[in-house]
Amino acid sequence: MYFDFDLDFLLESTYMRWTITVTFTIKRSERFMSVVSLKLTQISDTVIEDRFGVEHGSSEWYEALDQHYKWLLQYKISPYFCRWRENMRVLTYTCPWPADHPKSDEYYSDPRLAAYAVPYSPVVSCGDTAKDSLQREVEILRxxxxxxxxxxxxxxxxxxxxxxxGIRNMASDIHAYAPDARIMTTYYCGPSDSPLASNNFEAFLKIPEFLRPHTQIYCTSEWVIGNREELAKDIIAEIQPENGEEWWTYVCMGPSDPHPNWHLGMRGTQHRAVMWRVWKEGGTGFLYWGANCYEKAMSPSAEIRFRRGLPPGDGVLYYPGQVFSSSQEPVASLRLERLLSGLQDIEYFKLYASRFGRDESLHLLEKTGMYQGPERYTHEHMPIDVMRGEVFRTCRSDNNI
Incomplete structure (x- = not known):
């Protein structure tokens, strides 16, 4: 069963939501569970602290973060927490407990978690210097x-x-303790005060060389590619997978309509096509900047307001349950459900590619009319049904289906 509408909407800057309950049963194979390795999503810990009135580092704080983390993990994505610092520096961490705490292994060993963020400095003040804390974390985790x-x-x-x-210096600190550590850097341009080339895109292409060996995961904005998806090949050509490097992508306030993104008001297939684009362009990971980044509020039941200056829905994939009822369990946006559907679509393509090769999976994506480019993808669900039916028909000899 598919839905091609979203019941989230804005009315005079006030968030409102209608809830419709639909009960149905889908029998599906575990083989088609979504591929978790493709999706990382940020949870803002300061939003949780403000809205739920929990003090940083308190037992209530750990409990609140644990609840949000475990709830979001069920969507087959790998959550991480984030605190923003000066000049867009970020403290990111998947587990609020230190590496020597039993909870650490519980978090990191969970098979649903495909990747986890290690904090560069202490998440909760412990009296150690940042470098001492970093060394201890890394030595345990390695x-x-x-x-x-x-x-x-x-x-x-x-x-x-x-x-x-700043990235180079911090990465050097990390690699001094763990030469095999992976550093991820998100970017959409080179240094503005020292151009790396005569035009913006050429400068953008030179960033891997500029950051090497201080970054292993190069995460670029889909905004840069725009509707010229052939540029993805130029980006990939600069990556050195033989040296452990990867290319990931992300969306945020851009790209805008008609390109795939998760803004409110976009079509259901437009939300779902974010993952189709990842598959076609060949990235090995995907990052989303925020799942709960609402405007500041001091009560769990306070109305949801999207952040000023951003497209409605940007940075928001779920809502506090207290906004709608007495339930304390978060409420998923339909956009989050569509994200999961897009990840499941990728599982179909992965299965098809394992039997017939990646090129054939791309041919299937295009010949069914699902996705041909960031401005040319289906607005209907029939092509999705055709694709899934074709994968089932051609791969049904696999006993696991």
Missing amino acids: TKNHWRKAYFYLWDEPLNLEHYE
């Missing part, structure tokens, strides 16, 4: 089997040489 899932996210969208130098 002994674990789940270390392969670890990454550091230090700075969001650096803009000038000072920002890029």
Whole structure:
């Protein structure tokens, strides 16, 4: 069963929501569960602190973060918490407890978690210096089997040489303790005060060389590619997978309509096509900047207001349950449900590619009319049904289906 409408809407800057309950049963194979390795989503810990009135580092704080983390994990994405600092520097962490706490292994060993953020400095003040804390975290985590899932996210969208130098310095600190640590950097441009090339896109392409070896995961905005998806090949050509490098993408306030994104008011297939685009362009990961980034409020039941200056819905994928009822369980936006559907679509393509090759999976994506480019994708659900039916028909000899 599919829905092609969203019941979220804005009325005179006040968020409202209608709820319709539909009960139905879908029998599906575990083989088609979504691929968690593609999706990371930020949870703002300061939003939780303000709205739920919990003090940073208190037992209530740990309980609140644990609830939000576990709830979002069920959507087959890998959540991380974030605190914004000066000049777009970020403190990101998946587990609020330190590496020597039993909760750490519980979080990081969960098979649903595909990747986890390691904090560069203490999440809760413990009296140690930042470097002592970093060294202890890394030395413990490197002994674990789940270390392969670890990454550091230090700075969001650096803009000038000072920002890029900050990334280099922090990455050097990390690599001094763990040469195999992965650093992720999000960006959409090179340093504005020291152009790397004569035009913006050429400068953008030179960033991997400029940041190497201080970054291993290069995460770029889909805004840069626009409707010229052939540019993805130019970006990938600059990445060195043989040296452990990866190319990821992200969306935020852009790109805007008609391109795929998760803004309010976009069509259902437009939301779902975010993941189709990832598959076609060939990225190995995807990042979303916020799941609960509403305007500041001091009560769980306070009305939801989207942040000023951003497209409605940007940075918001779920809502506090207290806004709508006495329930304390978060409420998913339909956009979050469509995100999950898009991840499940990728699982179909992964299965098809495992049997017939990636090129054939891309041919299937296009010939069914699902997705041909960021401005050319289906507005109807029939092509999705056709794609899934074709995968089932051609792969049904697999005993696991």
